[in-house]
Structure formats: C-alpha cells, structure tokens
Amino acid sequence: MTAPLFGQPAYEHLSPETRAVVGMNSKVREDWLYQMPFFAYDAMWPIFNEAMFLARQPRLPRPHNLLIEGPTNSGKSALLALIAAALKPGGDHALDHPVPVMLYKCASGVRRDDLVDGFLRGSGLEILPRRRLRAGDLIHYAPIMRLRGPRVVLIDEVHNLFSRAGSKHTVTDTIPTLRDLSMQCQVPLIAAGVKKALYAIQSDPQLENRFTVMRLPPLQSGAPFVRMLMAFERWLPLPEPSQLRQPAFAQYLYDLSGGWIGELKDVLHRGLRYAIQHQTPCLIVDLMQAAGCLSAKERRAVDI
CATH class of the missing domain: 1.10.8 (Helicase, Ruva Protein; domain 3)
Incomplete structure (x- = not known):
C-alpha cells in the first residue's frame, strides 16, 4: 500500500x-x-453448501430444489448473488468446472409467463420467436434446454410469483410452472423468498417433496x-x-x-x-x- x-x-x-x-x-x-462486498456469516454456509451440492448434480428427471426462506432485508438476495458468483469461472468459491447459472429476480406483479419468457430468452437460444413466450411454451423448448440451458436457476423474491394483486388463482397457476421448469428442463431451482413462498410450495405435495427448505437465520x-x-x-x-x-x-x-x-x-x-x-x-x-x-x-x- x-x-x-x-x-x-x-x-x-x-x-x-x-x-x-x-x-x-x-x-x-x-x-x-x-x-x-457481501460478507457471509457462519449460519449462511450450510445454505451455501447445499446450493453447491445441487449445482454438482448431473441433470436428473426429478431434480431436487432449495428454498431459502427469510424475512425482508435478511440478506437473501446477497446470498443468491454469492452463490451465482461461486458458480462462475474465477469465483472465490468456484467449482472445479464452472456451472452455467441463471439468476432471475421476480419483480412485484410478475406473472408465470414472465418467468418462462425470462428463463428461455436468458438462456441465449437463437430459435425463439419474437412474440412474448408463455408458460405453455416451456414444454416445447424443454428438450433443447436440457442440452443447452443453465444447469442451475436462481429465483430471487419468488414469493412475488404467488402474490399478484387481483388474482385468486396465482398459486394454483404458478405451481405447475415451477414444477415443469424444474422437471421438464431437468434443472434444480434455488429460490429465495418470504414465508408466503413457503406456504405456497407446501400447498402442493408433489412440489413440496422436491424442495428442501432452509431458513436464513439472523x-x-x-x-x-x-x-x-x-x-x-x-x-x-x-x-x-x-x-x-x-x-x-x-x-x-x-x-x-x-x-x-x-x-x-x-x-x-x-x-x-x-x-x-x-x-x-x-x-x-x-x-x-x-x-x-x-x-x-x-x-x-x-x-x-
């Protein structure tokens, strides 16, 4: 110095x-x-290690997923950013072989079609139509996503998918989309959200069985x-x-x-x-x- x-x-x-x-x-x-820069504390490392474990798995027909649950302003977004950085080349905690990763933040009012459109376009596919993609398009592109898509998808503020104002069917509409995104594309989801996300996932026994829930402690x-x-x-x-x-x-x-x-x-x-x-x-x-x-x-x- x-x-x-x-x-x-x-x-x-x-x-x-x-x-x-x-x-x-x-x-x-x-x-x-x-x-x-983000400084992780001791209680965060078990969550981080679970994410690294999921990232190391080969593509599976029924991949396991992770929900990081914690209140607003608890550091969930920063932890997801740390996980994303670790999976990229040259990260402080990078794996032996970098893993293609996508980080998607669910803004307030986001719809399931927004998630699918962002997922498919963010994967860099050159064959996508110009029109806005919808949840029903996911199955059509799933085979190529299994070959060329990300190996891990990080979803921040996932509770916004279940809380769109004015909709009585947000949970029942969104659950199948998350299930298809994970299973059809054979990609583990690492999502972060408040308790509303936990309750939504628990409402579907099949999806709940595919998620490990880890609470981010203070x-x-x-x-x-x-x-x-x-x-x-x-x-x-x-x-x-x-x-x-x-x-x-x-x-x-x-x-x-x-x-x-x-x-x-x-x-x-x-x-x-x-x-x-x-x-x-x-x-x-x-x-x-x-x-x-x-x-x-x-x-x-x-x-x-």
Missing part, C-alpha cells in the same frame, strides 16, 4: 477502497456503503455480530473510527437491526448520510438517534 503524503491522514481504520473515497463529494460518500448477538460490525466500519467513509464494536453501540445496533444484514446496512446508511450532511467525523449513538434511525418494527408502526 502506498504511504500517505506528509500531513495527510492515513485512515487506517478503513479499507483501501474506502480510503480513496473519504475526500470525494457527499453523494459518492453517502452511497459508498452499498458498494461494500446474526447472533455477541461475537458474530461484532465481527460484522467491524467489516461494516471499514466501509464507512468517515475520517475517524466510529467504534461500532463498543458494547453499548453494538447492542444499540443489534436492537435496531435484529441481527439482519439488510436492516443493519440500512441503519448505518441512514446514520452515514446524517454524519456527512452535518460534517460529523464518525458515528455515535446520539447521532444515530438524531438521524431518526428506527427498527423495522418501529418503521411499520409509523407507517400504520
């Missing part, structure tokens, strides 16, 4: 990437926390949470250390976040923005309170 020029602060509490950001404009600094208080705070602190572009790991501060942040990574990042981002706007050199509890940092439960109460 290049030594700082005489008279310049070293910012030794920050990561090398973050040191270069401290002197930049407010907008860059305020958004910098969302450039932080970080435990104490040492695991403190280690995560230390990682976050290195990505806070502030000139002085915030000492997030101090017991009182750590407990305050745990109470706000509940141990969920997404909640923790949102809380720290709110405090970071306030600190930058008010030219405060570090985060402290009083500043976080002045910034209006609330827990998820408190935010829901305010919304009501």
Whole structure:
C-alpha cells in the first residue's frame, strides 16, 4: 500500500477502497456503503453448501430444489448473488468446472409467463420467436434446454410469483410452472423468498417433496455480530473510527437491526448520510438517534 503524503491522514481504520473515497463529494460518500462486498456469516454456509451440492448434480428427471426462506432485508438476495458468483469461472468459491447459472429476480406483479419468457430468452437460444413466450411454451423448448440451458436457476423474491394483486388463482397457476421448469428442463431451482413462498410450495405435495427448505437465520448477538460490525466500519467513509464494536453501540445496533444484514446496512446508511450532511467525523449513538434511525418494527408502526 502506498504511504500517505506528509500531513495527510492515513485512515487506517478503513479499507483501501474506502480510503480513496473519504475526500470525494457527499453523494459518492453517502452511497459508498452499498458498494461494500457481501460478507457471509457462519449460519449462511450450510445454505451455501447445499446450493453447491445441487449445482454438482448431473441433470436428473426429478431434480431436487432449495428454498431459502427469510424475512425482508435478511440478506437473501446477497446470498443468491454469492452463490451465482461461486458458480462462475474465477469465483472465490468456484467449482472445479464452472456451472452455467441463471439468476432471475421476480419483480412485484410478475406473472408465470414472465418467468418462462425470462428463463428461455436468458438462456441465449437463437430459435425463439419474437412474440412474448408463455408458460405453455416451456414444454416445447424443454428438450433443447436440457442440452443447452443453465444447469442451475436462481429465483430471487419468488414469493412475488404467488402474490399478484387481483388474482385468486396465482398459486394454483404458478405451481405447475415451477414444477415443469424444474422437471421438464431437468434443472434444480434455488429460490429465495418470504414465508408466503413457503406456504405456497407446501400447498402442493408433489412440489413440496422436491424442495428442501432452509431458513436464513439472523446474526447472533455477541461475537458474530461484532465481527460484522467491524467489516461494516471499514466501509464507512468517515475520517475517524466510529467504534461500532463498543458494547453499548453494538447492542444499540443489534436492537435496531435484529441481527439482519439488510436492516443493519440500512441503519448505518441512514446514520452515514446524517454524519456527512452535518460534517460529523464518525458515528455515535446520539447521532444515530438524531438521524431518526428506527427498527423495522418501529418503521411499520409509523407507517400504520
């Protein structure tokens, strides 16, 4: 690492990437926390290992699938991104032979036809018609998908497939599509969603039998949470250390976040923005309170 020029602060509490950001404009600094790489914690590795196990399997007529269940802002999307990166060439946890993988995010209001259209077009097939593809087209293209399609399909926010506003038949319509996607194309599904997805899958005995459900737990208080705070602190572009790991501060942040990574990042981002706007050199509890940092439960109460 290049030594700082005489008279310049070293910012030794920050990561090398973050040191270069401290002197930049407010907008860059305020958004910098969302450039932080994902740090998995111990309880995530069993889920990650199960995903790697599924990825190593040959194509099977009845592939097994995985549902990662957890509340909003629990880190499910980040975990899926980590899994996707691990399956690609050169990943930190890459397999001996890279596995063709597809990551599809179900936006709010998504339909089963959207999933099938995205799956088939995302596979790079050159023989597809220009028209929008529908769920019924899946069986027609399944043979070639077994030869050229992805070996693993990651589906983020899968609960949105079962919760389209105004539809009374979303679950019964979508279940066969997921079943066909997995079995006809012989590809394991690794899906992430909230409890609504779990209830939907459990409503179909055949599909439930093909899914392993693993719940994404929150970080435990104490040492695991403190280690995560230390990682976050290195990505806070502030000139002085915030000492997030101090017991009182750590407990305050745990109470706000509940141990969920997404909640923790949102809380720290709110405090970071306030600190930058008010030219405060570090985060402290009083500043976080002045910034209006609330827990998820408190935010829901305010919304009501």
